[in-house]
Amino acid sequence: MSTVEARGTITIAVERCKGCELCIPACPPRVLRMSADHNETGYAYPELLPGCTGCGACLLVCPDFCFEVYQYETPILHEVGAIGDLGGPES
Ligand code: SF4
Numbered sequence: 559m560s561t562v563e564a565r566g567t568i569t570i571a572v573e574r575c576k577g578c579e580l581c582i583p584a585c586p587p588r589v590l591r592m593s594a595d596h597n598e599t600g601y602a603y604p605e606l607l608p609g610c611t612g613c614g615a616c617l618l619v620c621p622d623f624c625f626e627v628y629q630y631e632t633p634i635l636h637e638v639g640a641i642g643d644l645g646g647p648e649s
């Protein structure tokens with residue numbers, strides 16, 4: 559078990575997503591990953607893992623305006639089960 563700090567969060571308009579994946583590498587802390595599920599149009603869409611900084615890079619890069627970004631006044635701590643949950647190396 560480890561703790562990850564989130565300084566912000568996002569909302570994702572899943573039904574507008576076209577699955578282009580531009581947001582995935584654009585996220586500096588790499589806390590976005592594509593879903594296994596698909597939206598009604600048939601596209602996979604991003605999901606948020608713990609650790610968003612509220613930087614807004616996803617909002618800037620998305621051609622379909624799927625993101626809204628919020629910054630917390632006080633960071634929130636998330637407990638995560640394993641490093642692998644964040645897409646990093648397995649511990
Ligand atoms: S706001 Fe920044 S840290 Fe949060 S999901 Fe978007 S790109 Fe990643």
Ligand code: SF4
Pocket residue numbers: 574575576577578579580581582603604619620621622623624
């Ligand atoms: S950049 Fe936008 S349209 Fe492309 S996968 Fe991410 S949310 Fe979907």
